[in-house]
Amino acid sequence: METLLTTLLATIHVLAWSIYVGGAIIMELVLRHAQASMRPSQVAVVCQKAGHRYRWWSCLCLALLLLTGLALARPIVPGSPETIVLIILGSVWLALVLILALLSFYIHPEMHIRVSSSMTEEEVGRERQRVGRAIVRMDITVRIELALALFAVLLGAALHL
């Protein structure tokens, strides 16, 4: 019974990082590719919808990773290679949580264009530039997120050596 429970927890753990990392790769390699052939107005709609959904999935996955990771944790031997890898993995997890919070509460909201009919052409131009800078920030942040996620997979593989 205990083995079955451990296996189920391990399965949830694997699914959580698979969905997190796989989702990030799909957003980078599949969605970006499709965006190149879409109209800019449609790109904005799709990115907003997809980004919003993926954020919720990321949140769920990071929470499950923490819970199942703690449940599956073996006794720590201070200074052992496994402990060092676990500490680094925990730090990467924390960094990913911070990135998710940054994207959710600052970067994505900044990407919404705020144009009103009373604005002058100059003001509209400045607003578009502001959104353009927010998009560049988002691009850099999600690529850092992807790099960290891939690094976490490498660390996870190291734990099974």
Next chain:
Amino acid sequence: MTGYDWIVLTLGFVHDLSVAVYVGGAVAMEFVLAPAQASIPPAQAQIMGEKTSNRFLVLVWSSLALILITGVLRLQMNGMLNSDGLSMADSYGRTLWTMFFLWVVLAINGGLITFIFRPTLQGKLQPGSNQALVTRDRDAKMKAATWIQHLTRADLVLAIIVTLLGASLSRGGLF
């Protein structure tokens, strides 16, 4: 770390990444991109659907190939690629063979989608086709789209089962 350790680490990393691309990619396509696609006009949604599906199929086939290759190599490096490691008499062997069987099913489903149903969906009518041909073509496309939907959902369920089996291997197998 020795050279052997680096090889084992690399194989583990590539294997895990391929699993993530397959399983996580399937979830993202179904629950993130598909709903986003539904929020734009049908003509644009079709273009987006074609582009995302084409790219995702490349990732899927790459993942399936790498999962098999790295899986076999890892077994060999652990000394399990022999009659003892692959024996159906113990739980580890039975679990491993079940995983391989499910991999074959996933590959067959992928083949059906790639070589039969998607070409049907992408097929174009000849100019001047009569009404009967147009109706037949439309019906064939709808059936192909339905089959693709069913197969991709079945693949997602199977992939989750394979993940469960894989997670059980370090504990000696599932059954």
